[in-house]
Structures are given as structure tokens and as C-alpha cells.
Amino acid sequence: MLVGQQQRLQEDIREIVAQHGHDRSALIPVLQELQKRHTTVSDFAMQVVADELGIHPAEVYGVTSFYAFLRQPTKGRFVFRLCRTISCELGGKSRVARQLENDLGIAFGETTGDGRFGLEWASCLGMCDQGPALLVNDRVYTRVTPEQVHQIIDECKSTFGAHARQAAHS
Amino acid sequence: MIQVNSKKTPFTFDSIEPESGLRAALGMSRADIIGEVSACALRGRGGAGFPTGTKWNLAAAARVKPGGAKYVVCNADEGEPGTFKDRVLLAEHADMVFEGMTIGARAIGAPHGILYLRSEYVYLRPHLESVLARRRSENLLGKDIGGVAGFTFDIHIHMGAGAYVCGEETALIESLEGYRGEPRNRPPFPVDTGFQGQPTVVNNVETFAWVVCILSRSASWFKAIGTKTSTGYKLLSVSGDCREPGVYEVPLGISVAELLAKVGGEGAKAVQIGGASGHCVPASEFGRKIAFEDASTGGSIIVFGPGRDMLAVARNFMEFFVEESCGQCTPCRAGNTKLLEGVEMLERGECSMSYLQELLALGETMQLASKCGLGQSSPNAFVSIVKHFKDEIMGRTLAN
Incomplete structure (x- = not known):
């Protein structure tokens, strides 16, 4: 440094x-x-x-x-935390997890090379009636489907730039 | 996007006049407030079911150490898998939760209040801060609350940082003080030696809301509902294989079958009552009652439909505890890992009956020898699934 x-x-x-x-x-x-x-x-x-x-x-x-x-093992500007606890598992979190890995190009516990995205598991997010649940920084996404993953990543990308910090934590 | 509202039944809280509980409390002596809360036999809504009146009485009688003051802490570290009722309460009835904390402060003589909010709920914080600010401007917090000279109380929000064990009250206090969330030896209990060594009352979000209803209506109203040892209504967070997941207000003592009919979960194979730390109840026992004396829960109800693999359920719970054990005591740190390995052996069809018996004995050791509620309750799900679903989990081949 x-x-x-x-x-x-x-x-x-x-x-x-x-x-x-x-x-x-x-x-x-x-x-x-x-x-x-x-x-x-x-x-x-x-x-x-x-x-x-x-x-x-x-x-x-x-x-x-x-x-x-x-x-926090990852260091991304946007930290994706996918709930892995039981109700989200029953709701189909495994396929969402696979698609997150595919679309971000990293495994759980890793950060993308450009430092934009980190991918982690989370214990129960308290959204059990609306799983699978995904927390991106301070923002919760519920009933996430594999096909929505791409859109969520795009939303993050569109806020990354001059105002990234505010957007990331709003 | 997020739907905070998950209410599936009307809540009693909707029909209570705002601040009527606090107004009643301000006209009562401390002993009378605690007397009301004791008389209705309200038990802690976080899951442990400790009598709230007794807790408040101990804290009221405890002596403040020099230079400090008492504390009222609201435990909003709702981490039990399958529980989300406190999220709904904080989103929709925050005033009532803060009103209940203020009544608690009045009862035990505490000038400081802390809401310990789990970091997973950080998006609720702006709303909660605005409710606190409004309450200060309305003289419902701050100095001489409600015009009562000398009654000073304020609440601040302290964020958790992602640790299930911090729902245990002594771990929560460690976390508040800036330490790792490792549970303390008890005694001394927090009512005597809590946050910063001072007498501290730690209650669940829902418990505070019920206190408001009890003071607004009456202890006898509350006591008439439920069973003899589990009085009143309870919020249940229902998830899993049912048509209408969400938060339900039910009288304690309701049977599992009655609840399933309400939530559209008929035909379920089993229900997990009390979250990962609770018990798995098979269909043959759906006549059991949801109450502290029978199938006890802090609010978590997870429904498993006919097609579910119960061993996969057991694996999910054991993975949860391996991740969330604080690692401080050996029965919990090593025991949960051994039980997870046992689940993996069962998955591969490599577990002999005698080894399974050893795992069950290990579960018993963990229940007896772990330091806090986490380790003591972590084998429950595994043990109850093994007990009720041996047919399904033994002698597997990789094909199934």
C-alpha cells in the first residue's frame, strides 16, 4: 500500500x-x-x-x-449473499446458485477479477416465505429465479461508475 | 422485489389504540406493571419461553453498579431458520415494539434502550430510525416521557454482524460490548450482570409488542387465551411446502393439523417446529399442540411435502450448525461436525445401525454438555428425523 x-x-x-x-x-x-x-x-x-x-x-x-x-472472504463492490437455509433450499436455491456462478464466472467465496462482484453463501435471511432470497449489499431480492440472475447483475453494473458507492449502499 | 408484508391473518396489534399501553403504564406503579405482566403468565416469544414478569422483577430488584444504569434490550437478531415474524413486526408495528420497550424501561427503571438488529435486516434501519425520531419529537422518548417528571428513556439501534449465536442473550451482550459473540457462563444472569455489567433485560421483539396489548387490555384477557401454561396468542412464521406461507397469529395450543389446514399444507409428510434447533414432527403426530409444554417454537414452522427427502433436510440443518457454532465449547464445535459426517455416511448408504446409535448418543451428550442453547438444541433435528424416518434414511444406494 x-x-x-x-x-x-x-x-x-x-x-x-x-x-x-x-x-x-x-x-x-x-x-x-x-x-x-x-x-x-x-x-x-x-x-x-x-x-x-x-x-x-x-x-x-x-x-x-x-x-x-x-x-467476508470476498471483496467485491457488490457482495451477493444467497440464502442457503432450508426454506430457500426447498424453494430451489441450488439452481439460482448455479446460475450465479455461471453468470458471474466465479465460485462461492470468490471475487471477480475486476473487483466488482463477490459471491457468498448466507445463513437464513429471514425471507423464508419468499425464497429463494438473495441479499446484494443492503438490498434484498426475493423469489429469485435462475433467469432473473442476469438481470440483477445488470442492475448492479448499471449503477457502477461515478456514483457507484452511493448506489451500492442505498 | 421485497414484499415486507407477509401477514396472513389480522394481528391483535392492529386493533390496539396507539400508546394506550404506555398511557396505562404511566399511571401505574412499577410493581403494578410487573404484577400485570406476571399475572397474565406471558412467556418469552423468542422461543425459550422464560416468564417475562419474573425476568422484569429480577431486573427491577437488581442493584445498579456505581456509575452505570440499567438497560432494556430488544433482541431483533431473528436468525432461527424459518422465522421472519419479527421482520414483519418491525416493518409494520415498530411503534408498538418501542412502546413495549418504554414500558419495560418504566418497570425496571432503565434510562437506556438498545435495539439489536441483525445485519440481514439493515434495510429496515432507516424506517426504524425515523420512527424513533418521531417518538422523540412526540415526547414518547427522551426526558419526562408523557409528562411524567423524571421518566427518561431513549433507544438506539445497534447492528449485528451476521452471527446466529448472537440471538442467545449473553452472546448478544458480548456482541454489544464489541466482542466475539460467545455465550457467557450463567449465572450471573443478565438481569443482574448484563450489558456493561449492569442489570439488563433482554426480550424478543414480539414479547414487547404483547406487553403493550396486555397493559392496554388486561392480564385476564390475555390469560383466557391459549393453554394453562402457554397463555395468549403467538405469531408463527410459516414457510415450506404450503399454499399460503406467511405470518399467522394463532392462540397457543393450536394443533399442528389445525395449523396445516389454515396454511394450505394438508398432506404434509412432516413439519419442523422451532426451526433448525427445533423438532421434526411426522404426520402421525400432527395432533400435537403448538405450545411451550408440547411442540415449542419461537415462531418457526417449516412444512415438508410428501416428496421431500428428509435426509436432505437433516443435511441442511447440520450444515447450518457447523457454520453457526461459535466454536467455544467442544460438544458443539466437534459434535455438529460429526453429525454432519454421519448424514453424509447415510447419504452414501455407509452407516451401520450401531454407528447410528453412537451418533444418537453423541447427540445426547451435546444436549447435556454444550454451554448454551445452540449446542444443546443443535442435535434435535437430526435426532428427530432419525427417529421418525429410519425407513427412509437407512440402507441407501446411490441411485436413490
Whole structure:
């Protein structure tokens, strides 16, 4: 990482911590905000957060790796999380999963080469009456069919550009 | 796109006058509020069924440690597979949930409230924040609520980060404090030593909404519904093989067969009651009652139609627990992996009856020796499916 980038990240983290406070209970909200802005929480970022909160970096790593939405193996601008729990399975999630892999060209747990899309499994999304359910960043799609997958990816692509960050998290 | 509204029956909540429960509570002493909640025998709607009045009474009597204050926490970490009633409540009856939290605050003397919202429901947050802001402007939150001098209470929202185990109240508190969501040893209980070491009441979303109804109507109204030990109505989230999946309000004590008739699930082969941590009830037992003393559920009802492979169901549940075990205690961390391996052996038709018996014994060990509810209940689905569907799962060949 370039020194300039590191400095920017550091400043960003200081700003986030100033908002949420230096108490340990601010750790998860800080990590969530950081991830929202930078799509991932890097080792360097964890170190800075630890310094800011006055705790050991291993503590920050321990928390980040514990929570599914923080540890996030993928780094895409758009994170696709397909529910794999029972009602969505009964509703046909396996075919949606296959089509997601086909249309994105990656397997679950991977990120596309251009850094645009990440594909992950999710445990129950609480949309069991309308499965299969798919969460794309903060947006839920329900009763997803294999043929809709392409359209959902296109929707993301059309919002990717100058205003991508706002669109991705709106 | 998303349809938040999944209501399939009218809810009692629709017919309750807004703020009538809070108004009644403001005219009552703390002891009387807790007395009402105890008298109606309301039990926690998250699934464990602990008596709400008892919980509040303990928290009210607990002493605040120097420099702190008590907390009221609403558990909106609705992660049990097959449950989505709290999503509907938060989307459509958020005021009533916050009103219930305010009554709880009044009862135990807490100035702080926290809504712990699962990250999967992050899209509900803007709506919930706007409801909170409006309540502050209407003096239903903040200082001297409802004109009662000295009654100060406010609520903030804290997001979860994707961990089923955080629905367990001590894991939830760990998460609130910025730690891994690993359940604590109990005692001490949260009512005495909870968030930041202070007395804390953690209740389910639905529990708070019922408190409002009880104070608005009466304890005797609520108690007249349901069975002797499971009073009142319950929201059920119904999914799976039925014509009308969605959220139903039913009196506790309703039989599985009656429920199936309502939801268009006649002819089902089995019903999973209580989600992944619950039990699988076969058609021969559809006369059982949905109540704390019989087939107990926090709201999850999953219907399996005649063509479903029950071993595939067991596999899905075991995969869920292998993923969601926090890994802190061995029975749960290692046990769930062993049970999943057992399911895979059954799939390949390579499991002897004596090994299956060993797996069932392992299930018993997990139920007895795991530290929290997750590990204690994780073998339930496997054990009940093995018990009722041996014919279907033994001696498989790859062809079937």
C-alpha cells in the first residue's frame, strides 16, 4: 500500500472512531462503517483501529473473523449473499446458485477479477416465505429465479461508475 | 422485489389504540406493571419461553453498579431458520415494539434502550430510525416521557454482524460490548450482570409488542387465551411446502393439523417446529399442540411435502450448525461436525445401525454438555428425523 493511501485510510479511521467513540463497544460499528467505505477491512486497517481503541490488534482480528458480515472472504463492490437455509433450499436455491456462478464466472467465496462482484453463501435471511432470497449489499431480492440472475447483475453494473458507492449502499 | 408484508391473518396489534399501553403504564406503579405482566403468565416469544414478569422483577430488584444504569434490550437478531415474524413486526408495528420497550424501561427503571438488529435486516434501519425520531419529537422518548417528571428513556439501534449465536442473550451482550459473540457462563444472569455489567433485560421483539396489548387490555384477557401454561396468542412464521406461507397469529395450543389446514399444507409428510434447533414432527403426530409444554417454537414452522427427502433436510440443518457454532465449547464445535459426517455416511448408504446409535448418543451428550442453547438444541433435528424416518434414511444406494 502506498504511503498516501495508508495516510488516507488512517485519517478515515480516525474520523469514524471520533464519531462512534473510543469505547470497546464501538468496535463493531467502526468496523462496519470502515467496510462500507472500503469494501474490506485490511490487516493494516485492523492495526489502526486497534491503536485508536487502545486494544490489541489480535482482538480486532478475533472480532472481524468471527462475524460473517465482517470476515467476508470476498471483496467485491457488490457482495451477493444467497440464502442457503432450508426454506430457500426447498424453494430451489441450488439452481439460482448455479446460475450465479455461471453468470458471474466465479465460485462461492470468490471475487471477480475486476473487483466488482463477490459471491457468498448466507445463513437464513429471514425471507423464508419468499425464497429463494438473495441479499446484494443492503438490498434484498426475493423469489429469485435462475433467469432473473442476469438481470440483477445488470442492475448492479448499471449503477457502477461515478456514483457507484452511493448506489451500492442505498 | 421485497414484499415486507407477509401477514396472513389480522394481528391483535392492529386493533390496539396507539400508546394506550404506555398511557396505562404511566399511571401505574412499577410493581403494578410487573404484577400485570406476571399475572397474565406471558412467556418469552423468542422461543425459550422464560416468564417475562419474573425476568422484569429480577431486573427491577437488581442493584445498579456505581456509575452505570440499567438497560432494556430488544433482541431483533431473528436468525432461527424459518422465522421472519419479527421482520414483519418491525416493518409494520415498530411503534408498538418501542412502546413495549418504554414500558419495560418504566418497570425496571432503565434510562437506556438498545435495539439489536441483525445485519440481514439493515434495510429496515432507516424506517426504524425515523420512527424513533418521531417518538422523540412526540415526547414518547427522551426526558419526562408523557409528562411524567423524571421518566427518561431513549433507544438506539445497534447492528449485528451476521452471527446466529448472537440471538442467545449473553452472546448478544458480548456482541454489544464489541466482542466475539460467545455465550457467557450463567449465572450471573443478565438481569443482574448484563450489558456493561449492569442489570439488563433482554426480550424478543414480539414479547414487547404483547406487553403493550396486555397493559392496554388486561392480564385476564390475555390469560383466557391459549393453554394453562402457554397463555395468549403467538405469531408463527410459516414457510415450506404450503399454499399460503406467511405470518399467522394463532392462540397457543393450536394443533399442528389445525395449523396445516389454515396454511394450505394438508398432506404434509412432516413439519419442523422451532426451526433448525427445533423438532421434526411426522404426520402421525400432527395432533400435537403448538405450545411451550408440547411442540415449542419461537415462531418457526417449516412444512415438508410428501416428496421431500428428509435426509436432505437433516443435511441442511447440520450444515447450518457447523457454520453457526461459535466454536467455544467442544460438544458443539466437534459434535455438529460429526453429525454432519454421519448424514453424509447415510447419504452414501455407509452407516451401520450401531454407528447410528453412537451418533444418537453423541447427540445426547451435546444436549447435556454444550454451554448454551445452540449446542444443546443443535442435535434435535437430526435426532428427530432419525427417529421418525429410519425407513427412509437407512440402507441407501446411490441411485436413490
